[in-house]
Amino acid sequence: MIMEISSTKQYNPPMHSAEHILNQTMVRMFNCERSFSNHIEKKKSKCDYHFERNLTEQEIEQLNFKVNEIIQQDLPVTEDFILREEAIHKFNLQKLPDEAGDNIRIIKIGAYDACPCSGLHVSHTKEIGTFKIISTDFIEGVLRIRFKLEPV
Numbered sequence: 001m002i003m004e005i006s007s008t009k010q011y012n013p014p015m016h017s018a019e020h021i022l023n024q025t026m027v028r029m030f031n032c033e034r035s036f037s038n039h040i041e042k043k044k045s046k047c048d049y050h051f052e053r054n055l056t057e058q059e060i061e062q063l064n065f066k067v068n069e070i071i072q073q074d075l076p077v078t079e080d081f082i083l084r085e086e087a088i089h090k091f092n093l094q095k096l097p098d099e100a101g102d103n104i105r106i107i108k109i110g111a112y113d114a115c116p117c118s119g120l121h122v123s124h125t126k127e128i129g130t131f132k133i134i135s136t137d138f139i140e141g142v143l144r145i146r147f148k149l150e151p152v
């Protein structure tokens with residue numbers, strides 16, 4: 001059940017969809033920016049955030065809990081197209097490829113997250129499986145979160 005959308009990105013859709021939820025959860029928990037860099041693969045992935053410190057064990061537990069709570073709600077993942085002029089005021093478009101054009105694709109995860117993206121996603125969040133942070137570290141202003149998914 002994967003939305004077929006032409007894209008140059010070859011992400012693993014469940015992992016990439018988990019990345020959307022993790023980013024929104026980081027924004028809500030810490031009022032930080034979404035990850036500025038990431039590496040998404042089927043077995044394990046990592047997201048980097050501009051941050052001030054490493055996370056505590058308790059915060060890691062909270063992140064695992066919150067991301068899985070959203071996954072378990074089986075929220076629909078949908079797309080919307082809005083004009084670039086409108087998108088500029090609502091979203092950071094820096095990570096979109098230049099060829100994204102004047103109609104910007106917004107990926108919504110229920111009412112939890114909305115983010116411009118040209119990648120591949122699951123159609124409902126339960127398809128992601130169980131999210132688990134493997135480790136975190138903090139080096140020179142960059143918090144790195146490594147995570148994996150356990151099958152549904």
Ligand SMILES: [Zn+2]
Pocket residue numbers: 016020107117118119120121
């Ligand atoms: Zn995406």
